[in-house]
Amino acid sequence: MAEADPYLLFGLLGKQVIHPGGRKATEELLGLAALAPGQQVLDIGCGVGTTAIAMAKRFMVAVTAADVSADMLDRAIANVEAAGVRDRVSVEAADICALPYADGHFDRVVAEAVTMFVDRDRAISELVRVCRPGGLVLATEFQWRQPPTPEARHAFLGEVCPGMLFETVDDWLARYSSAGLVDLQVKTGPFEMMTARGFISDEGIGNAIRVMARAITSGAARHRIAWMMPRISRAVPFLGYVLICGRRAGHDS
Numbered sequence: 001m002a003e004a005d006p007y008l009l010f011g012l013l014g015k016q017v018i019h020p021g022g023r024k025a026t027e028e029l030l031g032l033a034a035l036a037p038g039q040q041v042l043d044i045g046c047g048v049g050t051t052a053i054a055m056a057k058r059f060m061v062a063v064t065a066a067d068v069s070a071d072m073l074d075r076a077i078a079n080v081e082a083a084g085v086r087d088r089v090s091v092e093a094a095d096i097c098a099l100p101y102a103d104g105h106f107d108r109v110v111a112e113a114v115t116m117f118v119d120r121d122r123a124i125s126e127l128v129r130v131c132r133p134g135g136l137v138l139a140t141e142f143q144w145r146q147p148p149t150p151e152a153r154h155a156f157l158g159e160v161c162p163g164m165l166f167e168t169v170d171d172w173l174a175r176y177s178s179a180g181l182v183d184l185q186v187k188t189g190p191f192e193m194m195t196a197r198g199f200i201s202d203e204g205i206g207n208a209i210r211v212m213a214r215a216i217t218s219g220a221a222r223h224r225i226a227w228m229m230p231r232i233s234r235a236v237p238f239l240g241y242v243l244i245c246g247r248r249a250g251h252d253s
């Protein structure tokens with residue numbers, strides 16, 4: 001925990017929603033996804049499995065929930081089990097930059113807050129490759145809602161999430177469009193995951209208290225959060241999320 005980025009840290013502490021737009025962005029994503037029973041859906045970078053479980057439960061789709069982190073996969077497996085959807089959610093190890101799935105294998109491909117951590121164009125081309133022609137790719141990313149001050153940019157990308165990269169909505173649209181997606185739809189909003197209001201609305205009061213209690217009783221988590229929060233607060237006024245939904249060009253099948 002002492003070195004973890006905010007997502008891994010809060011995932012380890014039991015937070016269920018760990019992406020910039022929170023539950024609101026996931027509901028927007030589900031609203032655009034046109035999910036139907038029996039569809040094959042990939043949730044890559046699934047974290048603790050929250051969205052994968054929601055898709056399987058509410059829309060009766062078959063979900064492959066994949067992540068590169070063993071810690072996240074352990075929690076996803078436990079959550080899938082507890083939610084009683086093991087028959088509809090397969091939890092697997094996979095790297096978004098080299099997906100171990102055939103071209104066109106999935107009807108829907110979901111990536112909530114993942115490409116930003118890696119080679120974005122390579123990851124996006126993998127999302128499009130494994131989606132069938134006519135299928136949908138849906139991704140949530142960070143974006144700068146207004147140009148950050150050098151201090152805010154450094155605090156977030158240089159210190160809190162070193163290696164993460166993102167720019168503006170237009171930049172994301174250009175990347176997804178040049179990877180072969182058409183009919184792009186976009187939704188945007190503020191970054192509220194780490195604000196008190198966003199935290200409670202994402203987790204509910206019960207889980208918010210459980211997460212905070214674990215944070216307070218773990219010395220490593222407490223120190224990490226005390227270091228992280230002032231830096232995140234510096235960046236929050238400039239940060240937002242963008243949700244992009246696009247269709248892979250080609251015929252529906």
Ligand SMILES: C[S@@+](CC[C@H](N)C(=O)[O-])C[C@H]1O[C@@H](n2cnc3c(N)ncnc32)[C@H](O)[C@@H]1O
Pocket residue numbers: 007016017018019044045046047048049050051066067068069072094095096097111112113114117118
């Ligand atoms: C910000 S969290 C989002 C988790 C989940 N999608 C959610 O919204 O709750 C980013 C996730 O991407 C995963 N990740 C990072 N690099 C990855 C890679 N190369 N391939 C697959 N997953 C990756 C992390 O382990 C983490 O679970």
